[in-house]
Amino acid sequence: MADVETYLKGLKETIIRRDPNQTEFQEAVFAVLDSLKPVLEKHPEYVKTNVLGSLVEPERVIQFRVPWQDDEGNYQVNRGFRVQFNSAIGPYKGGLRLHPSVNLSIVKFLGFEQILKNSLTGLPIGGGKGGSDFNPKGKSDLEIMRFCQSFMTELQKYIGPDMDVPAGDIGVGGREIGYLYGQYKRLNGSQRGILTGKGLEYGGSLARTEATGFGLIYYLDALVKGKNDSLKDKIVKISGAGNVAIYALKKAQEDGAKVVTVSDSNGYVYDPNGIDLETVKQIKEVERGRIKEYADRISTAKYFEGSVWDLDIKYDIALPCATQNEIDEEQAQLIVKSGVKYVAEGANMPSTSKAIAVYKANKVIYGPAKAANAGGVAVSALEMSQNSERLSWTFEDVDDQLQAIMKNIYDISEAANKEYDLGDDLQAGANIAGFEKVAKAMLAQGIV
Ligand code: NDP
16 A cells, blocks of 8 residues: 555646646645645555545536527627535535636636535535636626526536535625526426525525625634634724625624725725725625725725735734635735734635745634635525425524534534644644545445
């Protein structure tokens, strides 16, 4: 049997040889493989059975054409994806992303992360992800509807309540889920819980909208308490102004922190008095406007073009909630210089691997995405349970479960750290805790 070092090297070489251009996927997988080294040393059966070889290969990749017609009558064609990555512990579960940057590498990186994230929630959900390179920005409601109907016409062949239950992600909110669900129902003639993030009127769960942002702050709260610290009066930078950012902002403020920034892909606003939640919600959720408009309405705020991570101020907590790779090595150095003690990721993989190395080298406590932002998928799984029961739980019921789940994610990551003597490395802890459950389930089910 190969030693662990040789085994991991061989696995990485295979991944690169098979998909040399899938850099996002490689980055996500290699970070996990590196942190699993102590587990493989303690459990030679994982090397012997090559369970990691199966884990890094999706069970199924579906790619399809999405033709639709724009308002001018032109025929447009986009590319759709669904990666059904791993069903060892439950039906595939993970969002759909609509963004021009979407390609197979990005969908695979997100799907791979989703496996471990879903495992960490303690709920019976496997990992998947999908989306399209369709750009929803500037499209009319009818264009969005025609695109979603075409996308679902193909996707519906591959999903089902016990098989694969997609949800939203970047560019897919309540409106898109509604159009997708309507088309599924029309084609299948059945009311089934095949999507989560549905409207409350037709099977959605209370607290799903808030879940990822609230969950991020519940996780952060557990993390700071673990250091005998609290969120009260902490100065916080948030990036993004979408679903995750808005509800992280809300909960952080409720916990007494002062959030001084939000952003979009053009720029950011800095409000030293603390960002006004209702103004952000009005601009982003009601008017679907740009964050620049915040500075036109709030006199203490200033708008800047560029990345919020380049703003040089003193603060305590960084919550990246926009997109992948938004913090590079240089920006991580600035984060350290600004006095930041905690980074917790609302977005998926917002910090590059070099940025993470900077946090770790400087003893910044780092809460990785797969642990910190698992609240969204956790409540999605609770939505599935409610759909199966044909019941709706109260907001408090769902929110209480979410809090318990996020605290447990922190606790099991910490426990894995202790077991393997990894100090404050919550990234390794989350990877290990997430991996061990999936690996045991895979081995129990044989070579499938
Ligand atoms: P939204 O589409 O609601 O918001 C995304 C926000 O990020 C927008 O403000 C967007 O600005 C900004 N953004 C996008 N690209 C960039 C960029 N290149 N630079 C700076 N800002 C950018 O998405 P969500 O809030 O739902 O998702 C945000 C992140 O959280 C994603 O990584 C997603 O995968 C992750 N996530 C989301 C979950 C959920 O439940 N929603 C669950 C778990 C993870 P603009 O309007 O200009 O595009």
